[in-house]
Amino acid sequence: MENSLAFAQMMDKKFALDTLQEAYVFPQHLQKKAIYFLGNSLGLPAHNAHKAVEMINAQWAAHGVEGFFEAQPPWWDLEQQAAQELLPWVGAQDTEVAVLNSLTVNLHFLLLHFYKPSQKRFKIIVEEKAFPSDQYLIKSQLEFHGISPEDALIEIPRRGTCWDTQDFLDQIAAVGDQLALVFLGGVNYYNGQLFELEKITAAAHKVGAIAGYDLAHAVGNVPLHLHDWGVDFAAWCSYKYLNGGPGSIGGIFIHKKHLDQKGPTLKGWWGVPKEKRFLMEPKYEGAQHAASWHQSTPSIFALAPLCAALQLRNKMAPHAFFDRQKMLTTFLEKVLLEILEQRGSKFSIITPKLRGAQLTLIFNKEGRRIFDDLQRQGVYVDWREPDAIRLAPTAQYNTFSEVYRFGEILAEALS
Ligand SMILES: Cc1ncc(COP(=O)(O)O)c(C=O)c1O
Numbered sequence: 001m002e003n004s005l006a007f008a009q010m011m012d013k014k015f016a017l018d019t020l021q022e023a024y025v026f027p028q029h030l031q032k033k034a035i036y037f038l039g040n041s042l043g044l045p046a047h048n049a050h051k052a053v054e055m056i057n058a059q060w061a062a063h064g065v066e067g068f069f070e071a072q073p074p075w076w077d078l079e080q081q082a083a084q085e086l087l088p089w090v091g092a093q094d095t096e097v098a099v100l101n102s103l104t105v106n107l108h109f110l111l112l113h114f115y116k117p118s119q120k121r122f123k124i125i126v127e128e129k130a131f132p133s134d135q136y137l138i139k140s141q142l143e144f145h146g147i148s149p150e151d152a153l154i155e156i157p158r159r160g161t162c163w164d165t166q167d168f169l170d171q172i173a174a175v176g177d178q179l180a181l182v183f184l185g186g187v188n189y190y191n192g193q194l195f196e197l198e199k200i201t202a203a204a205h206k207v208g209a210i211a212g213y214d215l216a217h218a219v220g221n222v223p224l225h226l227h228d229w230g231v232d233f234a235a236w237c238s239y240k241y242l243n244g245g246p247g248s249i250g251g252i253f254i255h256k257k258h259l260d261q262k263g264p265t266l267k268g269w270w271g272v273p274k275e276k277r278f279l280m281e282p283k284y285e286g287a288q289h290a291a292s293w294h295q296s297t298p299s300i301f302a303l304a305p306l307c308a309a310l311q312l313r314n315k316m317a318p319h320a321f322f323d324r325q326k327m328l329t330t331f332l333e334k335v336l337l338e339i340l341e342q343r344g345s346k347f348s349i350i351t352p353k354l355r356g357a358q359l360t361l362i363f364n365k366e367g368r369r370i371f372d373d374l375q376r377q378g379v380y381v382d383w384r385e386p387d388a389i390r391l392a393p394t395a396q397y398n399t400f401s402e403v404y405r406f407g408e409i410l411a412e413a414l415s
Contacts (some may be wrong), residue, residue: 001331003338003407008400011331015324017399023047023312024243024397029378035402035409036380039394040189040217040358043243046312049305056304067300076274078303080291083251085310088318089242090215090234091225092253098290099306100270100298103216103237103250104133109293110233110252111141113265114210115181121208122147124181125171127163128155131189134214138183161350161362163188165196172203179209186218186234190384192351192358192392194222198229205230216240219251220313221356221394223322226253233258241357241394242313244306249299252290259288268295313396325395328403329357332393335407336361343414347389358392373413379406 001007012018024044026033036044059071068075082099090097100106115124122145126138139149154175156167172179182204187194201211212233218224220241226234234253238244263271263286270277271292272285286292313321336349336359347363363370364387371383381391393403 001327001334003331003335003404005401005404008331008404011327011400015395017395018401021397021399025050026397027378027380032378034378034380035406037391037393037398037402037406038380038382039221039241039396039398040192040390040392041382042239042246043220043241043309043394044397045245045305046243046309048308048312049243049245052304052308053301056300075300075303078300078307079294079298082249082303082307082310083291085307085314086219086242086251088314089220089224090236090251090253091223091229092227093256095259095289095291096227096253096256097251098254098293099238099249099251099303100294101250101296102247103214103235104137106235106250106252107134107137107214108141109264109266109295110212110235110254111137111181111183114212114233114258115141115145117145117147117152117180121178121180123152123154123175123178124183125154125156125168125175125179125204126182127184127188127195128157129190130185131214131216134183134185158191161191162193162352163195165199168195168200169203172200172207172209176207179204179207181209182211184213186213186215186224187222187356187358189217190388190390191360192217192355192390194218194354194356196354197231198225201229201231217358218356221325221358221392223318227255231255238306238309241396242306243309243396245302245309247302248306249302252293254290254293256288259290259292261286261288261292263292264295266295270294270296270298321395325357328393328395328398328400329355329359331400332359332391332403332406335403336410339407339411339414343411346414356392357394358390361389361391363387363389370410370413374409377409377413379409 059067083097142149204211210232215236219236239248271294273287347361351359367387
């Protein structure tokens, strides 16, 4: 791997990345495609996702409510279609995934089911400084149960800029039979670190605890094998690496071992399988399926673009996608390291090798000025106060040539 335009173009050709780009719609800068490295924030729309929304509008006009049954495909099948398309990306069996609501809402009701504290077993292990919504979520769940976060919440600190898996394993063993739940982001939103979910899940189970994850930054970004790892539950949003659209519908995974006819602790009519839903029976009858966790009618306007984006994504096998993704981020790292070599240590890369697409750069000074400069040049990255730039080129629609060009623009901004 070398930091040259010729190498970047050769890689783009090898993976036909420029052709893949054509399937997506890019923001424009000076009548040219902008460099969009924000797969970690809001994935770009695919052309077919735009068409899917137009199609729902036309079906709504043509069929009214009958669109649920008569549209092609019938609207009430879209949730199942999206769930099926997701299976290879989360490593789930076919009854373990459902697509519904949005992320924080899903995590709340998953926790109402999976976090059942007793006098003895009530503690929760999390990573320190998790995404704020996760912090509020866990603290408010504890308060809902009348438990003080000071007594129950154990936050595992970073060592420097990253977490050490062993710290999780040691703490899980130390808390032992007081531990009710381990709850982490699969990939930390800030430093981009991928947690070793298989090892952490096994350690949690060894002491009789539940392991659940917020996969907002992991799904579509790193290989996941939730079923085989024995993960108890997980949830994610679909607007980042899954390209579902702004605020799009969320997804959940519930391991088969937890699926039964009883469904979730709090129920709604949409959790009744579709054959029986419209019988309007007073008694809830679920199925051994994550779909029983539906409570409300899902948004068809959110499902349609997600299904389209997933169909496009599924033209490639996950392992081929992730191989390409790894090379793209490694190339970005190489470009950045060369800039550091040439221009002095104006920033550091805090993301460890165990990661997905995202790299996080911490600037010594002038970070904000450099971010503003990048924006002016049509480069979309993400600024986090007080000193961080996060960027995530995704192998769905970013090219090695864009990474090379980004390096040139950054070097110029630093000089
Ligand atoms: C790690 C993580 N968790 C939770 C959320 C909140 O998601 P939502 O607003 O869809 O509930 C986000 C949003 O970016 C996130 O990055």
